Amino acid sequence: MAIDFTISPGSAAPIFKQIADQVRLAVSAGKMVEGEALPSVRALAEKLLVNPNTVAKAYADLAADSTIETQAGRGVFVGRRRQMYTKAERHRRLKPHLDALVTEGLLLGFTVEELTAAIAARAEQLLPQEPK
Amino acid sequence: MAIDFTISPGSAAPIFKQIADQVRLAVSAGKMVEGEALPSVRALAEKLLVNPNTVAKAYADLAADSTIETQAGRGVFVGRRRQMYTKAERHRRLKPHLDALVTEGLLLGFTVEELTAAIAARAEQLLPQEPK
Amino acid sequence: MAIDFTISPGSAAPIFKQIADQVRLAVSAGKMVEGEALPSVRALAEKLLVNPNTVAKAYADLAADSTIETQAGRGVFVGRRRQMYTKAERHRRLKPHLDALVTEGLLLGFTVEELTAAIAARAEQLLPQEPK
Amino acid sequence: MAIDFTISPGSAAPIFKQIADQVRLAVSAGKMVEGEALPSVRALAEKLLVNPNTVAKAYADLAADSTIETQAGRGVFVGRRRQMYTKAERHRRLKPHLDALVTEGLLLGFTVEELTAAIAARAEQLLPQEPK
DNA sequence: GTGGTCTAGACCACA
DNA sequence: GTGGTCTAGACCACC
Known part of the structure; x- marks a missing residue:
């Protein structure tokens, strides 16, 4: 299931963190599963009306803790959840x-x-179906 | 009762907010009562080994929501109004x-x-004696 | 001991990674110890003749794995080495x-x-003094 | 002996380099000898489920250091020269x-x-039979 | 098309 | 002064 990304530019949280946290929320709740593709940097940037670099920073933040895996030239995918x-x-x-x-x-x-x-x-509320 | 201020520079919360929140918590917990005096900006700055500007910012933050009142030339005191x-x-x-x-x-x-x-x-840890 | 940073712009490794790896090498070899300060983003950028954003990215890379800790307004410091x-x-x-x-x-x-x-x-060669 | 090509899309190494390195290793290990034929670009691309351009790039990489020689219209063969x-x-x-x-x-x-x-x-793992 | 790197320059919060 | 965020726009490697 794709995420319906939204951002609030006036919020205290920086935009890149808002984006990253929505992905974390979706993964944590089991709405996105391992291997699922995320929107491309440019596509999401266009949808949210932000600079592509901002989306790239959000994705880099997610890749740093292995929530997602980026494959240059292919796209961005949800990573395997593991106790690291x-x-x-x-x-x-x-x-x-x-x-x-x-x-x-x-x-x-x-x-x-x-x-x-x-x-x-x-x-x-986040885990009604108790995913493993 | 005076507050035993402590700060942790490595924390995620900025120092001025750590100071302000300790005052807010003491007031809402009844440890400090209306009209009670707080340490002067420079005294507290010296005790905490921080820049006086940082303490001043914390006090300004507290004055903004009326937790304290600064009386020019006399000092800083716990205010009357409680935000609800x-x-x-x-x-x-x-x-x-x-x-x-x-x-x-x-x-x-x-x-x-x-x-x-x-x-x-x-x-x-924050409320050891279960205040009313 | 401060690091004598150098970069080779023509290298295959990106500049920000060259910077980050020099810090990792110094920390791994015990040349820099916990709490020691690193040069400021702007100072290092000026020395290496690169954009400050590039140095900031190197520092963010190091902060992501806790090699360093950045304190906004204060500077950048070597973090505690731990088995994470x-x-x-x-x-x-x-x-x-x-x-x-x-x-x-x-x-x-x-x-x-x-x-x-x-x-x-x-x-x-890296660990002649067997640091703990 | 033909190579049993395998690629891992999630690896740090780009796919074209994974392909090229498997050929290089096979040649230097003596598994493939001078003049031996390699699979065609499109055949290998189909087998590995990758873009033909990717295989073509791997072959170009190998041809650049004379590990292989492409003979237009005839196919791709292991070359004579070994770089020292x-x-x-x-x-x-x-x-x-x-x-x-x-x-x-x-x-x-x-x-x-x-x-x-x-x-x-x-x-x-890479050299199971200890080649000479 | 994809993501990754780098520059230039602006603005902000914090100490 | 410090680091953090964001924009704009360029160039590159990979698929």
């Missing part, structure tokens, strides 16, 4: 997001229980 | 962090249970 | 270099013994 | 791959013994 990091590294990579959610959540007045419930709810 | 967000607004502000944590966590191979446990553990 | 990849992933990352060396080596007429000897010799 | 490099030249060409493997290997945490063992194992 050690346990310590996985926690280290999760921590910034954990910190951001907890500090923002507490500042907004959410309780710990509300936050954990929100996590569980969002995860259920 | 609607339920929808609170969730809208939380969502990007929620999505980032869940998608990144699932891609890293964490289970939903591990994520919720991590949230609870991190929140305990 | 699983055993399978480490082999997967080594394989392209392994394949390139073996195929090129055999095509050039080297024997397997000569290749292994060359590896051992080069490693000795 | 001086000792210095052979080492000069090997060095970049040697450096890449050693620095990357050491950064990934491999020992020198592991690297030499990996070299030997990989070479065995």
Whole structure:
């Protein structure tokens, strides 16, 4: 299934990260599977009305953590999902997001229980079919 | 009660935001009350070994949402007004962090249970004494 | 110890990779240690007579695998060396270099013994003081 | 003896080079001898499921260093000349791959013994019967 | 057609 | 001052 890419130019997140995160979301949710093709750099740039370099940067970001694989002259494809990091590294990579959610959540007045419930709810929403 | 400010220069969050959020959290947790004085810009800058401009920016950020009030020549004090967000607004502000944590966590191979446990553990660190 | 950066514009390897690999070589050999500062993007670009974006790309490449850590507004520093990849992933990352060396080596007429000897010799040269 | 060509589209090496190197290795290993015929461009392209232009480029690459000779209208044959490099030249060409493997290997945490063992194992795969 | 590299130059956030 | 982002446009290798 193809992604319906959208960007919000006024957002705090940079455009290339918005694009990359939409791909990560789709892969994480199982909407895109291994080997599936992504739109070409130029095609996506044209659709989103951004510079091709910006899309290329998003794809480079995704290739850096093996979410996708680029084959020069052929295109861009979803990579194989694999456990590539050690346990310590996985926690280290999760921590910034954990910190951001907890500090923002507490500042907004959410309780710990509300936050954990929100996590569980969002995860259920993303993984209704429990992909392996 | 004064805040025991700490910053981590290697963190993803900019230093001025780390400072500002510690004040916001202390105020919303009741550790600091209306009218209480905060350290002066240069005193805090000296303690944290950061540029005074950075502390000034943190205070400006806090003054912008009325968490503190700067009284020229007298100092900086905790303000009266507490911003209240609607339920929808609170969730809208939380969502990007929620999505980032869940998608990144699932891609890293964490289970939903591990994520919720991590949230609870991190929140305990920030709110050790379960304030009301 | 600072690196004496040099680039060869006519080389097959792209400029940003030449820069990044010199840093990797220096870190791998223990010539640069954790926390040590690298030249600023602009300074290095001026020295090498290349576009600052090219140096920035080299630094982004190094930051992607945690060889360095960039702190916006402060500079670029050598990161902590750590075992971040699983055993399978480490082999997967080594394989392209392994394949390139073996195929090129055999095509050039080297024997397997000569290749292994060359590896051992080069490693000795890089690690005379056996850093931990 | 004909070559059993295989390509891996996901590899770092471009496809045309994978094809050319298999021919070079077969010739230098004595599996193919002077005057022996190679498959036609379109036959090989069909077998490997690649674009005929890609095979043509591989053959052009091989013809450029006289590994093969294309006789218009008759076909493609293993050439007479063998390029000989001086000792210095052979080492000069090997060095970049040697450096890449050693620095990357050491950064990934491999020992020198592991690297030499990996070299030997990989070479065995490419040269199973230890040709003279 | 595809992606990859590089330059030039602008603007922004952070310290 | 620092690094980060984005645009515009060029050139190249590969398929």
